[in-house]
Amino acid sequence: MYQYNTVDQKIVDERVEQYRRQVERYQAGLLSEEEFLPLRLQNGLYVQTQAPMLRVAIPYGTLNSKQVRMLGHIARKYDKGYGHISTRQNIQYNWPTIESTPDILADLASVQMHAIQTSGNCIRNTTTDQLAGVAKDELVDPRPYCEIIRQWSTFHPEFAYLPRKFKIAVSASETDRAATKLHDIALFLEKNENGELGFQVDVGGGQGRTPIISKTLYDWVPVEDILSCCEAILRIYNQHGRRDNKYKARIKITVKEMGLDKFREMVDAEWAVIRDTGLKLPEQEVERMKAFFPAFPVDADASSDNSFAAQEADNPAFARWVKQNTVETKHDGYRSVYVSLKAHGQPPGDVTDDQLEAIADFADEYSFGEARTTHNQNMVLPCVKQADLFALWNKLREQSLAMPNIGTLADMICCPGLDFCALANAHSIPVAEAINERFDDLDYLYDIGELEIKMSGCMNACGHHHVGHIGILGVDKKGESWYQITLGGSASNDASLGERLGPAVKQEDMADVVENLIKVYLEERQEGERFVDTVRRTGVAPFKARVYPEAA
Numbered sequence: 165m166y167q168y169n170t171v172d173q174k175i176v177d178e179r180v181e182q183y184r185r186q187v188e189r190y191q192a193g194l195l196s197e198e199e200f201l202p203l204r205l206q207n208g209l210y211v212q213t214q215a216p217m218l219r220v221a222i223p224y225g226t227l228n229s230k231q232v233r234m235l236g237h238i239a240r241k242y243d244k245g246y247g248h249i250s251t252r253q254n255i256q257y258n259w260p261t262i263e264s265t266p267d268i269l270a271d272l273a274s275v276q277m278h279a280i281q282t283s284g285n286c287i288r289n290t291t292t293d294q295l296a297g298v299a300k301d302e303l304v305d306p307r308p309y310c311e312i313i314r315q316w317s318t319f320h321p322e323f324a325y326l327p328r329k330f331k332i333a334v335s336a337s338e339t340d341r342a343a344t345k346l347h348d349i350a351l352f353l354e355k356n357e358n359g360e361l362g363f364q365v366d367v368g369g370g371q372g373r374t375p376i377i378s379k380t381l382y383d384w385v386p387v388e389d390i391l392s393c394c395e396a397i398l399r400i401y402n403q404h405g406r407r408d409n410k411y412k413a414r415i416k417i418t419v420k421e422m423g424l425d426k427f428r429e430m431v432d433a434e435w436a437v438i439r440d441t442g443l444k445l446p447e448q449e450v451e452r453m454k455a456f457f458p459a460f461p462v463d464a465d466a467s468s469d470n471s472f473a474a475q476e477a478d479n480p481a482f483a484r485w486v487k488q489n490t491v492e493t494k495h496d497g498y499r500s501v502y503v504s505l506k507a508h509g510q511p512p513g514d515v516t517d518d519q520l521e522a523i524a525d526f527a528d529e530y531s532f533g534e535a536r537t538t539h540n541q542n543m544v545l546p547c548v549k550q551a552d553l554f555a556l557w558n559k560l561r562e563q564s565l566a567m568p569n570i571g572t573l574a575d576m577i578c579c580p581g582l583d584f585c586a587l588a589n590a591h592s593i594p595v596a597e598a599i600n601e602r603f604d605d606l607d608y609l610y611d612i613g614e615l616e617i618k619m620s621g622c623m624n625a626c627g628h629h630h631v632g633h634i635g636i637l638g639v640d641k642k643g644e645s646w647y648q649i650t651l652g653g654s655a656s657n658d659a660s661l662g663e664r665l666g667p668a669v670k671q672e673d674m675a676d677v678v679e680n681l682i683k684v685y686l687e688e689r690q691e692g693e694r695f696v697d698t699v700r701r702t703g704v705a706p707f708k709a710r711v712y713p714e715a716a
Contacts, residue, residue, distance in 0.1 A: 165226045165534070166311045166456045168276045175319075176273045179280060183207045184266035191263060206286075206324075208279025209265055213586050218257045218265055219282040220272060224292045224310040224334075225253035225537040229524040232535050234275045236520030242268050247520070249505060249513040251343075251577060251628055252331070253291050253537040254282055258584050280318060285326045285413075287317035287398075292334045293341045294538040295500050297457060298493040298546050303353055304361065306336040308453040309390070312445065316391050323398055327405030328413035330398065331370075343539055343655035345369050346631060348401075348415045349394060350378045362386045365393060367427070368419035371625035376416040377659050379424050381431065387450060392443040396435035400427065460532045460547045466497025469551040481568075484606070485557055488568040490548075497550050501531070503543040503560065504567040504575070508600050511593045512578040513541030522563045530556050541577055542570065572609040573617055573682070574600055577628055581621030581638060582645065588621035590638025590645035595619060595674050602675040603682075612682055615695045618653075631655040633696040634681060635662040636674070645671045651681070651707055652699040663704050666712050680710045 168176070183203070190200040204210075208219040220235070227235075235255055239247045242264050247255045260268060272278055281288060290310045297305040313332060317323065323330070335344040336353035344350040350366035362384045369378030385393050397415075404422065406412040419427050476483040490499040503523060506512050515523075523543060527535045530552050531545035538544060548556060560566035569575050576599070579585065581592030596619065603609060618632030629635035635650035647669055650662030669677055682695075684707050689698045699707070708715070 165228060165307075166223070166453075173273070173276070176276075176278050176280075179207075179278065180266060180269045180273050183269060187262060187266055202284065204262075204265075205284040206280070207265070207269065208282035209262070210283060211586065212258065212584050213582070213588075214584065215259045216262050216265070217584065218260050218268060218279060219250070220247075220255050220257070220277060220279050221282050221289050222254050222277075222537050223314050224290055224296070224307050225294055225539075226296075226307060227535050227537070229527040229533045229535065231275045231277055232520055232524035232527060234271060234277065236517040236524065238268055238271060239515075239520065240517035246514050246516045248511075248580060249515060249537050249541045249543065251539045251541065251579075251626060252289050253294075253539055254289055255515075255537070256580075258580070283329075285328050285330075286324055287320065287326075287330045287332065290314050290317070290332045290334065291342055291347075291539060293337055294536045294544045295341060295491065295493075295546065296336070298460070298495065298498070298500055299337050299341075300492055300494050301338040302336045302494075303355065304336050305454075305457055306334045306353055307457050308450065309351070309353065309387075310334050311453055311456065312391070312450070313394070316394075323402060326398070326402055327407045328410065328415075330401075330415065332394070338657075340655075340657050340659075341539075343628065343631065343659075345378045345659040346371060346628070346655055347378065349397060351390070354384070356384050360386065363390050363393075365390075365397075367397060368416040368424075370414050370416040371628060371630045372414065373411050373623045374414075374417065374420075375625065375630040375661050376420065377661065379419065381424070381428055388445045388447070389439060391445050392435060392439045392441070393431075395438060395443055396431045399434050400430045404430075460495065460498075462495045462498055462547065463549065466495070466549050466551065469497065469549075472550040472553060475554040479554075482554060482557055485566055485568040486553060488572070488610075489566070489570045490553065493547055495547065498547050499550055499553065501545040501548050501553070501556065501560075502538075502570045503535075503545060503565045504569055505542050505565070506569055506575050506600075507564045507567045508574075508604060509597070510564070511580075512576055512596055515543070519563050519565060522559070523565070526556060526559060540575065542575070568606065569609065571614050573603050573612055573615045573678075574609055576617035576619060577632070578619045579621050579627040581619075585621060585626075587624055588638065589623075589640040590621050590647065591671065592619050592621040592627065592638060595636065595638075595645075595647065595671060598675040599678050602679055612686070613694055615682075616654075617678070628655060629653075630661050631659065632662060633694070633699070634678065639668055641668065647671065647674055647677075649677065649681075649711070651704050652696055654696055665704055665708055666715070669711075677711055681707055684710045 366378035536544040619636040620627035631653040653662030
């Protein structure tokens with residue numbers, strides 16, 4: 165992973181002290197709430213329903229074990245003993261005091277971390293595939309390009325006050341595991357007909373009140389021109405994005421109102437001016453960045469181990485976990501291990517201080533000192549020798565981190581909702597708990613198969629409900645939590661928006677509703693069909709008839 169040089173460290177350290185003085189002035193009454201607002205947002209601090217919330221950046225989801233331990237330390241010392249993994253691969257703390265946040269940022273700086281640009285109308289954390297560098301289906305490791313984008317975008321003076329927040333994702337695999345097409349700029353690494361590496365560039369994806377799947381702006385852009393391309397896109401957005409209405413301020417609205425062809429024409433004109441300037445990305449800089457992401461020093465004889473197969477045969481519970489929570493890597497004899505943060509009774513994505521310290525230990529012992537966060541609100545140990553899986557599984561079980569539910573209905577995405585968020589209209593966590601209690605039979609979950617439930621407590625769509633196989637959106641009705649249901653969405657290669665099922669339903673009915681949806685699927689599915697495939701084939705009518713029998 166990228167390591168700060170002395171300049172990087174000085175910048176982050178100075179930013180901490182600058183922010184410390186801003187907090188002191190605010191608490192002394194020398195800065196008003198209005199004056200302090202942009203200052204705290206630039207450093208990742210929100211004011212939520214019950215307490216401040218601090219969002220910490222985890223660039224492209226990659227952490228070393230020292231950083232994971234620091235996240236555990238912060239949860240224990242400054243919070244209530246846990247953090248929350250977000251869908252942007254960051255971690256959020258829900259209970260810090262405002263006066264403690266400079267100390268938190270100082271602690272983060274000591275391990276080369278920060279909270280810069282995790283909020284506000286700026287370029288946010290660049291995300292990518294949690295299996296980057298080890299995925300069997302990837303063309304190249306996308307993380308060096310993510311780091312280049314991160315360095316270009318951090319403190320970019322022209323884009324500090326955009327019309328609205330701006331998100332970039334990079335994918336380099338056959339399977340999109342980063343919800344890439346739901347981003348303002350979606351970058352897909354691929355080769356052209358001459359075998360040259362470049363990017364397909366999409367724009368205008370996003371969720372919220374107006375969900376839109378990104379559209380292809382350029383089929384292929386050379387690597388050397390990707391920064392100038394992104395710069396040109398952002399310049400046009402910055403000039404023409406709506407600032408009169410925050411609900412229409414994202415680039416997706418700019419592209420929609422202007423039209424893709426007109427938007428491309430304007431980007432082309434801007435790009436022509438800056439394409440051959442200092443934004444040209446030289447090959448030596450790409451190679452320099454790649455050096456920070458070397459291949460793991462794997463054991464060439466790892467695949468010859470026989471103990472793994474014997475342990476699978478002797479222990480059905482272990483074999484079930486291996487099948488569900490591990491993935492083969494490009495390295496023979498090694499697997500990526502999903503650390504499930506979706507145990508029953510635990511809010512999806514929450515991870516305790518003790519669990520973080522344990523994950524750091526497991527990273528050191530089994531995964532070359534590295535761990536990852538995922539946009540599905542889990543964590544990953546990216547490269548574990550198969551001979552070590554049985555020992556790791558037992559240790560994960562002791563920490564309630566081995567629930568074999570990855571990819572199942574129980575592996576749902578869920579925002580914090582009304583329990584924490586000041587923007588939420590409805591609860592999310594209690595609904596997730598009720599669904600998990602209803603579907604607590606693992607054999608039944610496996611029979612249902614791959615199913616993505618995604619839930620948001622408001623239209624901001626932090627839980628990605630628009631692209632869930634089953635999407636759940638919380639709405640407020642006279643102070644009560646009700647929920648709208650959508651079916652058939654996807655965030656992967658077949659990215660699509662779900663279709664609304666019908667009127668909102670009460671909170672106490674949500675588990676029944678999901679159970680009825682599953683029953684229809686099991687009755688209607690054809691061999692090999694996932695839930696989303698059945699919905700697309702049959703349409704929502706049979707599901708609607710079961711959920712709303714009075715309307716049939």
